Amino acid sequence: MLETAVFETNFPGLNLVSRGKVRDIYDLGDSLLIVATDRISAFDVIMPDPIPDKGVILTRITEFWLRYLGDVIENHLISTDWRQFPEVCRPFGPQLEGRTMWVKKAQPLPVECIVRGYLAGSGWEDYKESGKLCGIPLPTGLIEAQELPEPLFTPSTKAALGEHDENISFEKMCEVVGTEVAERVKEAAVGLYRKAREYARERGIILADTKFEFGIVSGKLTLIDEVLTPDSSRFWPADRYRPGGSPESFDKQFLRDHLKSSGWKKSDPAPQLPREVVENTRARYLEALRRLSGETID
Numbered sequence: 001m002l003e004t005a006v007f008e009t010n011f012p013g014l015n016l017v018s019r020g021k022v023r024d025i026y027d028l029g030d031s032l033l034i035v036a037t038d039r040i041s042a043f044d045v046i047m048p049d050p051i052p053d054k055g056v057i058l059t060r061i062t063e064f065w066l067r068y069l070g071d072v073i074e075n076h077l078i079s080t081d082w083r084q085f086p087e088v089c090r091p092f093g094p095q096l097e098g099r100t101m102w103v104k105k106a107q108p109l110p111v112e113c114i115v116r117g118y119l120a121g122s123g124w125e126d127y128k129e130s131g132k133l134c135g136i137p138l139p140t141g142l143i144e145a146q147e148l149p150e151p152l153f154t155p156s157t158k159a160a161l162g163e164h165d166e167n168i169s170f171e172k173m174c175e176v177v178g179t180e181v182a183e184r185v186k187e188a189a190v191g192l193y194r195k196a197r198e199y200a201r202e203r204g205i206i207l208a209d210t211k212f213e214f215g216i217v218s219g220k221l222t223l224i225d226e227v228l229t230p231d232s233s234r235f236w237p238a239d240r241y242r243p244g245g246s247p248e249s250f251d252k253q254f255l256r257d258h259l260k261s262s263g264w265k266k267s268d269p270a271p272q273l274p275r276e277v278v279e280n281t282r283a284r285y286l287e288a289l290r291r292l293s294g295e296t297i298d
Helices: 056-069 087-096 121-130 172-178 179-202 252-264 273-291
Strands: 015-019 023-027 030-034 077-079 102-104 113-120 147-153 205-217 220-224 234-239
Touching: 030 056, 030 087, 056 102, 056 273, 087 234, 102 172, 102 179, 102 205, 113 172, 113 179, 172 179, 179 205, 179 273, 252 273
Parallel strands: none
Antiparallel strands: 015 023, 023 030, 030 102, 077 102, 113 147, 113 205, 205 220, 205 234
16 A cells, blocks of 8 residues: 555656645646645654555545535635646646646735634643633633634744744734735634534534635635645544543544654654554544545545
């Protein structure tokens, strides 16, 4: 299985403009190809071992959500069927199949748009230290993984590859993108989260938090990039959710926990991953796909 995983792509004749933590992006002129590889990162570090089929799973989940949430805000998706891609892409169809989105070119906003419905991850660490979540005061006495009274919008910077995002206030976001755009983004992000959380809960998944990205396409605010995947969200099985600790998850928390318990430090080179970590991470991503969309892969 590992032998068939895709760590990176190279398509002669196509203009590779970005190789991120997971996605390779090719510029087609007035549109882009976003190819989801099987790379996986944790703590902003790309691991040397890919997770087989991860890019296909991420693409299917994103496509599902883009269609389901299309009434909340427009998105950049044109097609995921390589047979509909521009002619220059056709020779690479087998490699593109299943893991590629052909999208409208957008002017990305320089912020990450995070919505948190539960007190987890860095939000929990922040609360323990300050009684606040990204500068927003919270009631005293909350416990880890507890549901928040209302979903909170907590933007951050969009760091370069290898660097860390930093939380910023909504006021700072207004300075960066303008008050009108910031207000529209906040409304859209919280609206997307609320609708997705309700849908996920009906399928046995708690959507604890997630990260959206937005851009401007032909003057319109547009949802771009991956959406509500295990890479960008915390998914917890509702039937095993217990506040007061770090819940079992359908995302890469399993990998993060392994790295923490192994003694690896973020300043160290990325370690090789044991086969069981690779297989268990893949199984969690597949379970998220199955529960959310009813689909699976061979």
